[in-house]
Amino acid sequence: MSLVHINIFLAFTVSLVGLLMYRSHLMSSLLCLEGMMLSLFVMATMVVLNTHFTLASMMPIILLVFAACEAALGLSLLVMVSNTYGVDHVQNLNLLQC
Amino acid sequence: MNMFSSLMLASLSVLTLPIMSSILNTHKNSTYPHHVKNIISYAFITSLIPTMMFIHSGQETIISNWHWMTIQTLKLSLSFKLDYFSMIFVPVALFVTWSIMEFSLWYMHSDPYITRFFKYLLTFLITMMILVTANNLFQLFIGWEGVGIMSFLLIGWWYGRTDANTAALQAILYNRIGDIGFIMAMAWFLFNANTWDLQQIFMLDPNLTNLPLLGLLLAATGKSAQFGLHPWLPSAMEGPTPVSALLHSSTMVVAGVFLLIRFHPLMENNKTIQSLTLCLGAITTLFTAICALTQNDIKKIIAFSTSSQLGLMIVTIGINQPYLAFLHICTHAFFKAMLFMCSGSIIHSLNDEQDIRKMGGLFNAMPFTTTSLIIGSLALTGMPFLTGFYSKDLIIETANTSYTNAWALLMTLIATSLTAVYSTRIIFFALLGQPRFLPLTTINENNPFLINSIKRLLIGSIFAGFFISNNIYPTTIPEMTMPIYMKLTALTVTILGFTLALELSLITQNLKLEHPTNMFKFSNLLGYYPTIMHRLPPLASLSMSQKSASLLLDSIWLENILPKSISQFQMKTSILISTQKGQIKLYFLSFLITLTLSMLLFNLHE
Numbered sequence: 001m002s003l004v005h006i007n008i009f010l011a012f013t014v015s016l017v018g019l020l021m022y023r024s025h026l027m028s029s030l031l032c033l034e035g036m037m038l039s040l041f042v043m044a045t046m047v048v049l050n051t052h053f054t055l056a057s058m059m060p061i062i063l064l065v066f067a068a069c070e071a072a073l074g075l076s077l078l079v080m081v082s083n084t085y086g087v088d089h090v091q092n093l094n095l096l097q098c
Numbered sequence: 099m100n101m102f103s104s105l106m107l108a109s110l111s112v113l114t115l116p117i118m119s120s121i122l123n124t125h126k127n128s129t130y131p132h133h134v135k136n137i138i139s140y141a142f143i144t145s146l147i148p149t150m151m152f153i154h155s156g157q158e159t160i161i162s163n164w165h166w167m168t169i170q171t172l173k174l175s176l177s178f179k180l181d182y183f184s185m186i187f188v189p190v191a192l193f194v195t196w197s198i199m200e201f202s203l204w205y206m207h208s209d210p211y212i213t214r215f216f217k218y219l220l221t222f223l224i225t226m227m228i229l230v231t232a233n234n235l236f237q238l239f240i241g242w243e244g245v246g247i248m249s250f251l252l253i254g255w256w257y258g259r260t261d262a263n264t265a266a267l268q269a270i271l272y273n274r275i276g277d278i279g280f281i282m283a284m285a286w287f288l289f290n291a292n293t294w295d296l297q298q299i300f301m302l303d304p305n306l307t308n309l310p311l312l313g314l315l316l317a318a319t320g321k322s323a324q325f326g327l328h329p330w331l332p333s334a335m336e337g338p339t340p341v342s343a344l345l346h347s348s349t350m351v352v353a354g355v356f357l358l359i360r361f362h363p364l365m366e367n368n369k370t371i372q373s374l375t376l377c378l379g380a381i382t383t384l385f386t387a388i389c390a391l392t393q394n395d396i397k398k399i400i401a402f403s404t405s406s407q408l409g410l411m412i413v414t415i416g417i418n419q420p421y422l423a424f425l426h427i428c429t430h431a432f433f434k435a436m437l438f439m440c441s442g443s444i445i446h447s448l449n450d451e452q453d454i455r456k457m458g459g460l461f462n463a464m465p466f467t468t469t470s471l472i473i474g475s476l477a478l479t480g481m482p483f484l485t486g487f488y489s490k491d492l493i494i495e496t497a498n499t500s501y502t503n504a505w506a507l508l509m510t511l512i513a514t515s516l517t518a519v520y521s522t523r524i525i526f527f528a529l530l531g532q533p534r535f536l537p538l539t540t541i542n543e544n545n546p547f548l549i550n551s552i553k554r555l556l557i558g559s560i561f562a563g564f565f566i567s568n569n570i571y572p573t574t575i576p577e578m579t580m581p582i583y584m585k586l587t588a589l590t591v592t593i594l595g596f597t598l599a600l601e602l603s604l605i606t607q608n609l610k611l612e613h614p615t616n617m618f619k620f621s622n623l624l625g626y627y628p629t630i631m632h633r634l635p636p637l638a639s640l641s642m643s644q645k646s647a648s649l650l651l652d653s654i655w656l657e658n659i660l661p662k663s664i665s666q667f668q669m670k671t672s673i674l675i676s677t678q679k680g681q682i683k684l685y686f687l688s689f690l691i692t693l694t695l696s697m698l699l700f701n702l703h704e
Contacts, residue, residue, distance in 0.1 A: 016693075020686040029686075090682050 004046065012039040026081060026088040030074045037067040102148050103161050106180055109145040109188070110231070112137055113224050120217060134216045135199040138223070142192035152185040153569045160233055160297070171292055179233035179296065183359060183424055186570065187230050190428045193558065194348050194435045195223050200551040201439050202340035205446060215255065219344065222248035226349050230356060235284050235294040238357070242280065242321070245350045246273045252345065253337040265333035272330040276320015276354070283313035300363045307364050311371040314357055315378070322354030322408045325382040329628040331405050332389075335397040339442030342397060347404045347438055348431035355411045355423060362420035373503065376416025380506035380513075383409030385625060387516035392621040395452050396441045396528060399520055403478065404434055406513055413510055414493050417500050421573040426489035429563045433477040433485055436555035440471040443548055444528060447541040454524065459533035463541050466549060468529050470556050475521040477559045479592050480514070485563035490514075492576055494588035499577040511591055518595030526603045 015035035022028045044060045047053070078088055085092045116134050151157060162177040178184075199219065206212050225244025232238035246269075254266035286309050287294060291302050318324065323331035334346050345351070358365065358375070365371060383406045390402030407430050414423035444460060444467060445452055461468050473484070480490040494514065497507050543549065614622070623629060 017690060020690040022683070022686075093682060 005043070008039050008043045008046070012036060012043070015039060022090075024089045024091065026078055026090055030071070030078065033074065034067075034071060037063070037071075041067075100151065102151055102157060103159050103180070105144055106148045106159070106188075107161065107178075109141045109148070109192075110178075110227055112141050112144070113220065113227065116220055117217065117224070126213065128213075130213045131199075131203055131216045134220055135196065135203065138192060138196045138199055138220075142189060142196055145189050145192055148180070149185050149189050152180075152182075153571075156571060158182065158185075162233070172288065172294070174234070174236055174294070176237065177233035177295070178231045180231060182421075182570075182573075183356070184231045186424075186428060186566065187356075188227065190431055190562075191223070191226065191230075191349055194431050194555070195219075195344060197551040197554050198340050198344045198435060198439070200547050201343070201442065202338070204545045204547040204551075205340055205442055206338060215252075215338075218248060218252050218255075219340070222252065222345065222350070226353070229353055233296055235287065235296075238360075239280065239284065242277070242317075242353065242357075245345070245353060246270065246277075246321075249273075249334070249345050249350055252341040253334050255337055255341065259336065261333075262336040265330070265336040268333050269330040272323075272327045273320050275327055276317045279313035279316025279320070280357075281313075283310040283317070286310040286313065296360065303363070303367075307368050308370060311361070311365060311368055312374075314361055315371065315375060318354030318358050318412070319378065320354070321357075322351050322412070323382075323405050324354075324378050324409065324412060325385055328382065328386065328405060329624065329631070332393075332398050332401045332624070333628075335395070335401050339397070339438055339445065342401070343435045343438035343442070346401060347434040351404065351408055352411070352427045352431075355408065355415065355427060358412070358415050359420045359424050359427075362415070365415070365420075366418050372416050372418060374416075375412055376503055376506045379409045379412030379414075379416055380503075380509035381409075382406070383413065383513040384509040384516075387513040387520070388621050389624045390520045391516065391523070392618055394455055396444070396454050396457075396524060397438070397452060399454075399524055400434070400437050400441060403437075403517065403520065406517060407434070407478075409513070410490070410493060410510065413497065413506065416506070417497055417502050419493070419496055419574060422489065422493050422496065422576075425566065425570075426493060428566060429477075429485045429489045432555055432558040432562050433474045436470055436552060436559055437474040437478070439548075439552055439555065440467050440474060443467045443543055443552070444471075447539070447543060448535050449540055451535060454527040456534050457528045458531045458535070459529075460541075461529045463533075463539075464543050466543055466552070470552050470559075471529065472525060473556060474559055475525060477563075479518045479521055479595075480588055481592075482589065483564070485559050485561070488563035488567045491588050495580065495585065496577060498584045498587055499580050511587065514588060515591040515595035515598075518592045519599040522596055522599035523603065526600070531607070 015032045015038075018032035019029055019036065022032075041060050041063060044063065048057050048060065081093065082088050116130070116137060158181040160177060160179050160181075162175055164176040166174045166176060168174070199216070202215070202219070206215055209215060222245060225241045225248060227241075229238055229241025229245060232241055250266045250270050253269055254262050256262050284294065287299060290304055291299050293299060320327045331346060331351065335342055337345075365375075386402045386405035386409065390399050390406065393399045393402065407426070411423045411426050411430075414420075414426060444457065444464065447464060447467075448457060451457065477484040477486040480486045480494075482491070494510070497510060620626065
């Protein structure tokens with residue numbers, strides 16, 4: 001694998017670990033989700049452009065659209081939590097109630 | 099060419115003169131009621147001449163004057179049918195109305211709007227005449243609706259009283275339900291016989307007449323207060339006594355029976371409808387006689403008596419004897435109007451007291467009224483050779499000897515004996531015994547208007563049956579031979595009713611008042627029919643319509659089906675199946691470790 005691929009793959013892994021291990025703010029998890037999406041996008045675009053796989057050049061754009069939707073969903077959940085508690089500390093989510 | 103049609107038309111058209119004079123405003127003077135009474139007496143005398151011509155020669159006439167309009171193939175014109183039924187009914191009705199007008203000169207003397215009262219009574223009489231002389235259904239319907247409207251105006255005469263307004267509205271509503279049947283019959287005749295003329299309908303003799311005759315039966319149920327549409331008649335006693343005497347005993351309520359009599363050529367071929375009328379009349383006559391047994395208002399007892407006699411007329415039509423029913427209409431008018439006028443005399447003399455528990459001892463205080471009340475009651479129950487005998491006894495005899503429904507016959511016989519019972523009750527409570535009214539009395543029956551009017555109807559109650567029966571031509575042959583027990587049935591049950599009622603009244607006169615039994619409550623509250631039917635169906639239909647309009651459409655279909663049901667379902671199931679405690683970091687960490695381990699295993703596995 002070339003160095004560029006390793007670089008981007010490493011960026012993806014760092015964002016994944018950052019998504020799954022965080023201290024207290026839910027917002028950091030969402031930010032890492034965005035980072036994952038970004039690295040995936042760059043990786044997909046580079047592969048498609050290097051191999052001249054023109055038919056698949058739609059894929060990164062569709063990926064972007066769906067990622068926007070999921071970011072909106074995540075942000076709405078964050079807003080719900082923030083409405084109830086004021087801050088988005090993860091240790092508040094222990095009541096099983098909206 | 100004789101004066102038959104001219105005299106009859108003259109007699110009918112002089113009745114409209116006082117109405118015309120109200121346009122010229124000559125009706126504001128105080129002698130207008132006397133003019134009206136005089137004009138009705140002239141019309142009566144004028145109408146006697148064509149009637150005598152008819153009796154002498156059997157001449158029947160149809161007068162067709164004015165062609166109003168032709169709607170495609172339907173020709174509507176103004177036509178009068180002067181046959182057996184109208185020629186005998188018109189003088190009888192005019193005679194009874196003349197006496198009632200004279201009576202109301204005394205009864206409504208202190209009323210400030212007495213001229214309007216007389217105008218209303220006259221308009222009612224004109225519409226009733228239109229009804230009985232109509233040759234086509236359209237003109238009959240005009241008269242039909244006219245008597246309904248005048249009934250409304252006259253029942254609600256004292257409109258400041260809530261009960262009077264309710265009773266007037268009740269009369270209109272029940273009559274309207276009957277009118278649906280009338281219009282259905284008219285529509286059927288329009289479609290199947292292409293006409294509203296009685297002659298053409300009888301000539302065509304249509305085959306399947308179930309539907310129009312059912313419609314006419316419904317119309318008769320509404321107008322003549324048969325069972326099912328009967329509560330308006332006792333409620334109509336809220337009107338003044340002359341109104342009760344004219345409309346609700348002699349003329350208006352017989353309009354339904356008259357309609358069925360007019361259609362007797364169609365009815366004699368339809369056995370189903372005959373059985374239906376027989377059973378309806380039998381139920382009515384028994385039910386209303388039971389209800390009359392425990393009423394305490396003298397006018398209501400007489401109203402139920404009217405209803406029971408109407409049921410008897412319907413029974414007579416049901417055994418295919420229209421001419422006997424018509425004879426009963428004519429004879430019944432005399433004594434029923436007189437009974438109402440006597441009760442009006444009693445009410446006025448006791449200072450507007452209508453409860454029979456507060457009357458008594460009038461036998462010596464009001465001898466003339468007592469005489470006429472007793473004679474009227476005897477005529478009503480069919481005492482031999484008074485007026486009622488000639489029609490009522492013939493009806494019972496014919497019913498006994500005809501091939502008819504035994505249950506309906508039994509009901510009619512029981513109702514006949516109950517007639518005697520409640521008549522005895524009226525006489526016992528109102529006339530006999532010691533007075534139960536207040537000592538300061540205003541009993542005065544010395545007014546010539548009162549005495550002359552009741553005297554005329556008294557002579558009519560005694561002799562009219564004999565007079566009419568001897569002078570009409572024979573129609574259906576009554577049964578001549580029957581066993582002696584059948585011949586004496588009506589008399590026996592009547593005497594039984596009299597003795598029973600008198601004995602019971604005398605024995606229980608001084609007993610302590612107990613709590614009413616269930617039978618008493620059934621009879622006193624009119625069989626619970628008004629209580630149930632005036633409350634339950636309106637409540638059910640209104641609440642059902644409100645629920646379907648607001649709850650069903652708005653609340654259920656727009657709100658609850660998709661949005662709220664989805665959110666509630668999600669919340670319930672998530673609470674049900676989640677066992678988590680919200681330890682997000684633990685879950686994410688375990689996910690990461692699993693991922694790392696699986697990566698390592700996949701890559702380092704040989």
